Amino acid sequence: MEIRKARLSDLDGITALEAVCFPEAEAATREAFLKRLQAFPDSFFVAETDKGIIGFVNGCVTDDEVISDEMFASTSCHNPAGSYQAIFGLDVHPDCRRQGIAAKLMSRMISAAKEAGRIGLILTCKERLIRYYESFGYVNMGVSKSNHGGAVWYDMVLIL
Numbered sequence: 001m002e003i004r005k006a007r008l009s010d011l012d013g014i015t016a017l018e019a020v021c022f023p024e025a026e027a028a029t030r031e032a033f034l035k036r037l038q039a040f041p042d043s044f045f046v047a048e049t050d051k052g053i054i055g056f057v058n059g060c061v062t063d064d065e066v067i068s069d070e071m072f073a074s075t076s077c078h079n080p081a082g083s084y085q086a087i088f089g090l091d092v093h094p095d096c097r098r099q100g101i102a103a104k105l106m107s108r109m110i111s112a113a114k115e116a117g118r119i120g121l122i123l124t125c126k127e128r129l130i131r132y133y134e135s136f137g138y139v140n141m142g143v144s145k146s147n148h149g150g151a152v153w154y155d156m157v158l159i160l
Contacts, residue, residue, distance in 0.1 A: 001048065001101065003046070003104055005041060005042070007037075008038075013053035014033050017053055021093070022089070026151060039060070043112065044058040045058070045109060047104065054093045055101045059085060061078055062082045062084050066141070084119065118160060120159040123156050127152070127154060134156075139157055
């Protein structure tokens with residue numbers, strides 16, 4: 001398995017994987033991924049095997065301390081000089097889970113944030129994933145104002 005920066009040629013594989021990993025109301029569209037790949041390619045990594053794209057992590061850079069629904073909708077929230085690396089999604093194909101792929105993707109994003117001089121990373125997650133993200137050092141900040149896809153989310157922050 002190789003973890004590398006995503007390329008525009010990965011667009012179809014990324015979109016297909018997102019559709020498998022998230023309910024339709026929460027899943028990003030092909031158009032959204034195209035805009036993300038163009039706007040923040042340094043914050044978009046894929047895990048690839050001979051089977052293709054089996055995982056990815058992506059998100060914009062911001063000065064905001066929490067993720068807002070607007071960030072999912074528009075790449076205009078991306079500030080390349082921002083203090084925080086946001087994580088919009090950490091996807092791993094269901095057949096490839098529990099093999100450490102998500103952890104490797106998260107570690108790569110954390111390393112990239114450190115290399116870029118960010119002060120931290122932010123994400124939202126569902127309650128069942130709080131402990132998973134805490135294992136990386138994220139702190140639960142409580143229920144998020146985000147209601148993306150009609151779900152209840154929790155704000156998480158990792159200070160570097």
